[in-house]
Amino acid sequence: MARVRLGINNCFAVKRWPEPQAWAEIVAVELGLKVVQFSYDLLDPRAKEPARSALIADILDACRGYGLEIDSTFTGLAAYSFNMLMHPNPLMRADALDWYANAIEVAAKLNAKGTGGHIAALSWRDYLDKDRRDEMIRQLIDEIEALSSLAKLYGLKVILWEPMPIAREPPHTIEEARELLDKANKRAKVPIKLCIDLGHACAWDLKEGSRDRDPYAWLRELASQSPVIHVQQTDGRADRHWPFTKEYNARGIIKPEEVIKAIDDSGAQEILLALEIIHPFEAREDEVLRDLKESVRYWKEYVG
Numbered sequence: 001m002a003r004v005r006l007g008i009n010n011c012f013a014v015k016r017w018p019e020p021q022a023w024a025e026i027v028a029v030e031l032g033l034k035v036v037q038f039s040y041d042l043l044d045p046r047a048k049e050p051a052r053s054a055l056i057a058d059i060l061d062a063c064r065g066y067g068l069e070i071d072s073t074f075t076g077l078a079a080y081s082f083n084m085l086m087h088p089n090p091l092m093r094a095d096a097l098d099w100y101a102n103a104i105e106v107a108a109k110l111n112a113k114g115t116g117g118h119i120a121a122l123s124w125r126d127y128l129d130k131d132r133r134d135e136m137i138r139q140l141i142d143e144i145e146a147l148s149s150l151a152k153l154y155g156l157k158v159i160l161w162e163p164m165p166i167a168r169e170p171p172h173t174i175e176e177a178r179e180l181l182d183k184a185n186k187r188a189k190v191p192i193k194l195c196i197d198l199g200h201a202c203a204w205d206l207k208e209g210s211r212d213r214d215p216y217a218w219l220r221e222l223a224s225q226s227p228v229i230h231v232q233q234t235d236g237r238a239d240r241h242w243p244f245t246k247e248y249n250a251r252g253i254i255k256p257e258e259v260i261k262a263i264d265d266s267g268a269q270e271i272l273l274a275l276e277i278i279h280p281f282e283a284r285e286d287e288v289l290r291d292l293k294e295s296v297r298y299w300k301e302y303v304g
Helices: 020-030 051-066 090-109 124-128 130-153 174-185 215-225 246-251 256-266 285-300
Strands: 003-009 035-039 069-074 114-117 158-161 192-197 228-231 270-275
Touching (some): 003 285, 020 285, 051 090, 090 114, 090 130, 114 192, 124 130, 130 158, 130 174, 192 215
Parallel strands (some): 035 069
């Protein structure tokens, strides 16, 4: 039986509670959690000095003061808006490699075990050209191998690769995830693992009813290769990032007992379930906090 912990990706704090003391207090006191996945929307890893080091120090102080562990760092909405390591322009790919190199360095300074997230997105033109697509994937594997060497140098234990709900953003199917993990780990210096998101099994090119559209199939087959799992409520038709409130649980397909059973069936040893609940920027702060508290209470009935 897997050891399952409950934590949270602190993307909820973006623009609302950017102060480390503020989001740390919410996580530790109001939500009663101890583990955070840190969103790089709260600190651009390429921020100029001395701002970067000053904010890192504030984050470490806040986490120390509230007894929080930063498990990993992760790309946020800002990085997700870019093609990153599959940009059609090689200079932009080099720039993305530099972004990830800085992400690795900052993760180490935050005492995180790993970093990762959205790795790459093909342009539509490159996606339609099979030869070009295959070449871009080959280059991507080389780039991930290089980043794994840097991760080892900085003492990280893992790089997390998030499967996505879009065919242009590999991996987006179970078999594609297996294949890319196999290729990436052949020469990697630290393990390349997944960060499965329970709301990402909704790619438009996949048939309704296929196992790739089933978040539980992803867990049964790949949770053992996903030390962190993003938890959101969803209807399976889009990447919703809904909270686990009574209203959304009535509409959603994510059931805690089924999630835990699927994880156990996978043979996973240890998993962090990181709540990744994203409200519209227009939502009221009291609404956000209320939904987060209800979501945590809901999951704590199943996860200690």
